[in-house]
Each structure stands twice: as C-alpha cells, then as structure tokens.
Amino acid sequence: MENTLPTTGDAKLDEAVKQWLRYDKNPKTVTLVQDLVKKGAVETLKKCFSSRMEFGTAGLRAAMGPGVASMNDLTIIQTTQGFCRYLEDSFGNLKERGVVIGYDARAHPPSGGSSKRFASLATAVFISQGVPVYLFSDITPTPFVPFTVSHLGLCAGIMVTASHNPKEDNGYKVYWENGAQIVSPHDRGISKAIEENLEPWPESWNTEEALKKPLLKDPYQDIHAKYFKAIQNHCHHREINKSSEVKIVHTSVHGVGHTFVQSAFKAFDLNPPYAVEEQKDPDPEFPTIKYPNPEEGEGVLTLSFALAEKEGASVVLANDPDADRLAVAEKQESGQWRVFSGNELGALLGWWMFRCWKQQNSDTAALKNLYMLSSTVSSKILRAIALKEGFHFEETLTGFKWMGNRASDLLAQGKTVLFAFEEAIGYMCSPSVLDKDGVSAAAIVGEMISYLATKNTSLSQQLTTIYNEYGYxxxxxxxxxxxxxxxxxxxxxxxxxxxxxxxxxxxxxxxxxxxxxxxxxxxxxxxxxxxxxxxxxxxxxxxxxxxxxxxxxxxxxxxxxxxxxxxxxx
Structure with missing residues (x-):
C-alpha cells in the first residue's frame, strides 16, 4: 500500500512515513497517515513525524493520534521495548521480579488508542521477553502502581494515564524499584534504549497470546486489600468516625476515583461520601466539564456544590481523573464556597498529620527522626511548623519524583517520613505510596473534618488557628x-x-x-x-x-x- 502513496517532496519526512507504515499494525492510525499523505497535508505530517515524544522523568505525555509525536500503539510498543532493554541492563533478576502495569479509563476512538489497549501492548512486550507482568485487570488509581512496586518488590511500574490533561491526551508514567518516579539519569538511559529498539519485536503486537501466558498475573484483589489495610495505619479516631454526622460530597470528575474513595472511607469507618452521580463513572469524554482538573476550582465543582446544597453537606472533595490529587472546598457561614488552595490544604494536612503522630508518640526523642517534605515552589508553612515543634523539614526540587526519592532515602536510613506535599494539590500522607495519593488523602481529610466537627470547628477556622500559631x-x-x-x-x-x-x-x-x-x-x-x-x-x-x-x-x-x-x- 505504501508504495502507491504520493511523496510529500520532503525526503526525510517521506522516509519517516514509510517506516511508520512498515511498523504500524493499527488500521486506524495507518489509515490516518495514508489519508494525510494523499491529501498532501505536509504541515500536519511534519507535526506527527518531525520529532519523537521526549521521554523525561515524568515519562511520556502527549495527544493520542498517529506518528512519533503522539501516543499510539506503535509508540507505546517502541517505548516499552526500550524500557524493557534498559531494565534488563539495570537488573540481573528482572525475569524473577517483574513489573506492574496499571491504567486509567482514557480512550481516543479516532486513533483506536486507549489506556487499557496501551497497557495490554506494554504487557505483550515484557512477556515476549520472559518478564513477569502484574497487569491490573481493571482501572486503578495511579497510587496503586507505586504501592504495588513496593509491596511486591518489583523492578519497575508503569501507569498509563494523562492524569488531569485534556481528554485527547494520554501518558506513560514510570516508577523505579523503590516505588518512586524515575529521576535522571534513568530518563536519558531509557530514551537511548527506545531509539535503539524502534522496530517492533515479533510478539510485541500479540496481546491476545500474551494475555494467556502464565507470566501474566492479576494483582487487583490482593493489592486492593493490602492498600486499604496499609492506609488504616493513618486512621486515629475510629470511634469519632463511626458516630460522625458530617456530610461530605465526593466527585471523581469522570475518572477512576469513585470506587476507591468509597472503600477508603469504609476503611476509616466514615460514612460514605455522597457521590456526584453525573461524574462518578469513568467517561473518557468528560462530558460535564471543560477541563478534568479540580485545581481549576469552582468550574469543575459546580455539580458538587449543587449536590452538597441538596444534601446539606458542608464539604466537597474532588479527585483528578487518575485519583492521585485531591481538591477540597468548604461552605462558609456566608453561604459561599471556599476552595482551598493546595498550600492551604497542605497546611491543614501537615498540622493534622503531626497532631495525630504526637498523640501516638510521647517520646520527644523520636522527633529527631521525623521528617516532612515539600517542593520548593510550595508554601513554607511546614518549615514554620517544624521549627516550632522540633521535627525536620526538607525542601526538594519541583515534583513528586524528587520528594518520593528523598522519602525513599530517608526511610532507608530508618527515618519516619510523615507527610509531603506540593502546591498543585498533591499529598503523600503514607510512606506506603512514595507519590501523591488522592485516595488516602481523601479519607484522612474526612477524618480530620469529623474530628474538627466534635470541636465545632470548620476547616477554615482551623486554618486560621494554624496561621495564628505558626505565622501567616x-x-x-x-x-x-x-x-x-x-x-x-x-x-x-x-x-x-x-x-x-x-x-x-x-x-x-x-x-x-x-x-x-x-x-x-x-x-x-x-x-x-x-x-x-x-x-x-x-x-x-x-x-x-x-x-x-x-x-x-x-x-x-x-x-x-x-x-x-x-x-x-x-
């Protein structure tokens, strides 16, 4: 078919297109490229083929569509082949330990791409090389992948998600054996390996065969049970939770969070939050919102506010589509809703996590091994609390990859990492997940709200108390x-x-x-x-x-x- 196509007049571009059509076996992306060539859409073809997606410390993130600049079947295979080779070079026991792969609910019908499809292709690549794969049989929150890496002692993890990006996008997020996102020089090493393994291996396309192999394992039930057991370590007021009459609304913003936040509340013996019906089930079209990003605030929370008014709820919780971030809003005495900034919620959670820790640890000597972290662009409030209370505070570069890896180092030294946050509504409340986690954070905020209610105190009032004590x-x-x-x-x-x-x-x-x-x-x-x-x-x-x-x-x-x-x- 490719030999019958006209040329674009750009030799380099023509060669890139020919190579694509030799390698690609997805009929939808093949047809899209062929149609672009026939139409002479040179500028569009250049956007698709001039430069490959850059594999960075956050992995990949781009629009789904044809060509090397986009997320699609072929680029997922090429990326995973490079990653597999890099892991083989890094770990002598990769074939004993294996990797975990999770995915969210994103899909792009025009190109035939979806998170589940990409996860299946990545699985086929690893299994073709004799590497065990723990592939979740259903959608999961992003935090489940780093949790699984740590819990099962795996070499690496992959989460196929574009988090809060527009609906056309998808991503490929990578975790190292310590359960934290990769940092340099791994990104450069993986990029080099991708370039050296562009031609699909014979079995890389054969997802049907791969999904039948004994090397494939489904960790869903085991990890679901172990995760919720792990976060129960951060439940300190179970009796208050059981009797609490506080009403809370939760929205998963058409993402994966609904089921998991319900389970987290159950693990804490909290009353289940009211779910925003129109947004609780995964929908890759995100029909009720312009952008699936709760950091945008009120625009994303309109339906949540309406449900809260109907049910008499005073607090709204919102996850982004892969449930690794959390937004919180509270109804004020004026009747208006206050959406807390990431820094404000960081102050509340930092205060709460330390208060709960202090209740459990009367020995002040333990303070010398206690740490909290935040990124350099986040509020310095944790530094102020640490200075007054006597524990350690450290600042890292921007992004949870830095906080996760620093937390990993501290834990290896026998230190306690109590809390970490970044201003972009990301919170790490449990060392069992060395990344931001909107599921555990939702339950912990639920408990904090229930406790404050016994003191007739709101989140806003408590935030003022924190600022009065530690400085605005x-x-x-x-x-x-x-x-x-x-x-x-x-x-x-x-x-x-x-x-x-x-x-x-x-x-x-x-x-x-x-x-x-x-x-x-x-x-x-x-x-x-x-x-x-x-x-x-x-x-x-x-x-x-x-x-x-x-x-x-x-x-x-x-x-x-x-x-x-x-x-x-x-």
Missing part, C-alpha cells in the same frame, strides 16, 4: 504566557523541554518568589508567598504587601523583557 503564609501562583513577536497574537508556540529552569528570591520582609519555566507549555510560572511571624494576624495588610511584591516582580522581570521584544517603529 499568604501565597499567589500565576502563569505568564511566553512571548514571541513573530506570532500574530505574540504568544509563543515553540515546543518546550522537560528540563525547566528555576530561580528563587528571598526578600527581607519574609517574602519568597520562585520563577520557573514550564516543562509542558511555553509559559513561565511564578510562585510567591509572604511568610509572617507568629502573632502577626493583620491579613489585609499582609495580602496588600504580597500584592505589591508581585506587582514589583512582574514589572521588574516580565514587563521589560516584553517591551524589549516589541517591534520598534520604522
């Missing part, structure tokens, strides 16, 4: 779109690298500002926070001071650069 930490986060005066709207369109640059400033008034380039978009992100001393509760003045600081930063760092790039009049 007022923060603002923002994105600035990249500037390119060659584009009609001046917005940058260049592809971005996963290696983002970052700079942090600390100011004499207690202000901290961090600027970094986004690893996924042509944007600069800046994070600012004003850390006040305990007892300084003039919030209005503190907010005004932070606003002035942000204005000065924008004026000093962004406006001059933008003005320099403006075309000069002739």
């Amino acid at each position: 930490h007022i923060s603002k986060t923002h994105l600035t779109t990249g500037y390119d005066n060659n584009q009609p709207d001046n917005k940058a369109v260049l592809p971005t690298s996963s290696s983002s640059q970052m700079i942090t400033f600390t100011f004499s008034n207690g202000g901290v500002a961090t600027m970094r380039t986004s690893g996924t978009e042509p944007k600069i992100k800046y994070y600012t926070e004003l850390c006040a001393a305990p007892g300084n509760s003039d919030v209005t003045r503190l907010k005004k001071e932070l606003d002035e600081l942000v204005d000065a930063i924008v004026e000093s760092f962004f406006e001059p650069q933008k003005n320099k790039l403006q075309p000069k009049p002739e």
Whole structure:
C-alpha cells in the first residue's frame, strides 16, 4: 500500500512515513497517515513525524493520534521495548521480579488508542521477553502502581494515564524499584534504549497470546486489600468516625476515583461520601466539564456544590481523573464556597498529620527522626511548623519524583517520613505510596473534618488557628504566557523541554518568589508567598504587601523583557 502513496517532496519526512507504515499494525492510525499523505497535508505530517515524544522523568505525555509525536500503539510498543532493554541492563533478576502495569479509563476512538489497549501492548512486550507482568485487570488509581512496586518488590511500574490533561491526551508514567518516579539519569538511559529498539519485536503486537501466558498475573484483589489495610495505619479516631454526622460530597470528575474513595472511607469507618452521580463513572469524554482538573476550582465543582446544597453537606472533595490529587472546598457561614488552595490544604494536612503522630508518640526523642517534605515552589508553612515543634523539614526540587526519592532515602536510613506535599494539590500522607495519593488523602481529610466537627470547628477556622500559631503564609501562583513577536497574537508556540529552569528570591520582609519555566507549555510560572511571624494576624495588610511584591516582580522581570521584544517603529 505504501508504495502507491504520493511523496510529500520532503525526503526525510517521506522516509519517516514509510517506516511508520512498515511498523504500524493499527488500521486506524495507518489509515490516518495514508489519508494525510494523499491529501498532501505536509504541515500536519511534519507535526506527527518531525520529532519523537521526549521521554523525561515524568515519562511520556502527549495527544493520542498517529506518528512519533503522539501516543499510539506503535509508540507505546517502541517505548516499552526500550524500557524493557534498559531494565534488563539495570537488573540481573528482572525475569524473577517483574513489573506492574496499571491504567486509567482514557480512550481516543479516532486513533483506536486507549489506556487499557496501551497497557495490554506494554504487557505483550515484557512477556515476549520472559518478564513477569502484574497487569491490573481493571482501572486503578495511579497510587496503586507505586504501592504495588513496593509491596511486591518489583523492578519497575508503569501507569498509563494523562492524569488531569485534556481528554485527547494520554501518558506513560514510570516508577523505579523503590516505588518512586524515575529521576535522571534513568530518563536519558531509557530514551537511548527506545531509539535503539524502534522496530517492533515479533510478539510485541500479540496481546491476545500474551494475555494467556502464565507470566501474566492479576494483582487487583490482593493489592486492593493490602492498600486499604496499609492506609488504616493513618486512621486515629475510629470511634469519632463511626458516630460522625458530617456530610461530605465526593466527585471523581469522570475518572477512576469513585470506587476507591468509597472503600477508603469504609476503611476509616466514615460514612460514605455522597457521590456526584453525573461524574462518578469513568467517561473518557468528560462530558460535564471543560477541563478534568479540580485545581481549576469552582468550574469543575459546580455539580458538587449543587449536590452538597441538596444534601446539606458542608464539604466537597474532588479527585483528578487518575485519583492521585485531591481538591477540597468548604461552605462558609456566608453561604459561599471556599476552595482551598493546595498550600492551604497542605497546611491543614501537615498540622493534622503531626497532631495525630504526637498523640501516638510521647517520646520527644523520636522527633529527631521525623521528617516532612515539600517542593520548593510550595508554601513554607511546614518549615514554620517544624521549627516550632522540633521535627525536620526538607525542601526538594519541583515534583513528586524528587520528594518520593528523598522519602525513599530517608526511610532507608530508618527515618519516619510523615507527610509531603506540593502546591498543585498533591499529598503523600503514607510512606506506603512514595507519590501523591488522592485516595488516602481523601479519607484522612474526612477524618480530620469529623474530628474538627466534635470541636465545632470548620476547616477554615482551623486554618486560621494554624496561621495564628505558626505565622501567616499568604501565597499567589500565576502563569505568564511566553512571548514571541513573530506570532500574530505574540504568544509563543515553540515546543518546550522537560528540563525547566528555576530561580528563587528571598526578600527581607519574609517574602519568597520562585520563577520557573514550564516543562509542558511555553509559559513561565511564578510562585510567591509572604511568610509572617507568629502573632502577626493583620491579613489585609499582609495580602496588600504580597500584592505589591508581585506587582514589583512582574514589572521588574516580565514587563521589560516584553517591551524589549516589541517591534520598534520604522
């Protein structure tokens, strides 16, 4: 068929297309490429074939569709072949220990791609090389994969998910033997191995045969039981939970979280949360929302607020589609809903986790082995709590890959890692999962709410108490779109690298500002926070001071650069 296709006039592009059509066995993506060639859609073909997806420390994430720049059957096979070879070189006992593979509910009918399909292909690749695969028989939250790696002592884990990205996207997230996301130099090593193993191996396409092999194991039931048993270690107020009359609404935002959060509440003896009916079942079309990202706040939570009003619930919990992140909102006395920022929820959970630990540990000497972590762009509130209470606080680079690996190191030294968080609503409340986990966090927040209710205290009131005791930490986060005066709207369109640059400033008034380039978009992100001393509760003045600081930063760092790039009049 390929020999009958017209050429594009670009020899390199033509060769890339020919190689694709030799390798690809998915009729939908084959047809899409053939149609593009017949139409002479050179620019679209260039987008599909000019550069391969970059395998970074977060693995892969891109739109589903044809070509090496997209997530599809062939690129999944090529990626997994490279990963398999890299693991063979890294572990002499890969064929004894094996890997785990999980997936969410994403699907893209036009290209025939889906998370389940990609997970099956990855499984076929490993099994063809004699590697045992623990493939979940159904959708799971992302945290189940790192939990399984650690629980079963596996060499690695793969989670097929695009988390909170738009519905067209999918991703391939990789965990190392310690249960944490990979960091350098593994990403570079895997990338090199992918390039060396582009031609599909004979059995890589044969998912039907692979799924019959004795090397295939289904860990679903075992891991489900062990995970919920593990998080019960963080349930400290079971009697309060049993008698609590607090009403909570939960939405899984058309993702995988519903069943698992219900089970987590049951494990804590909490009343089951009211589920948002329209959003509780997985749906890759995400029909009720524009973006499946609870970090967006009120727009994603509209149906949750409506259900809460109907049922008389005071709190809303929301997971992103792969249930590794958690958003929380609370109804205020004014009748308005307050959506807590990731930093505010980090303060509440940090306070709660330490309070519960302290109740269980009367020996103050144990404090010297106690740690909390957060990323450098997150609030410094844990640092303030640690300084006053006497435990250790450490800051890492941005992303849970850094916190997970640091937690792994500390645990290996016999330390206790109690809590870690990042401002993008990611929380690690249990060392059994060295990554953010929205399922365990949901149950722990549920217990915290039930406990506070016995004191006639709301989350908002408790947050104020925390700030009064440890100092107000007022923060603002923002994105600035990249500037390119060659584009009609001046917005940058260049592809971005996963290696983002970052700079942090600390100011004499207690202000901290961090600027970094986004690893996924042509944007600069800046994070600012004003850390006040305990007892300084003039919030209005503190907010005004932070606003002035942000204005000065924008004026000093962004406006001059933008003005320099403006075309000069002739």
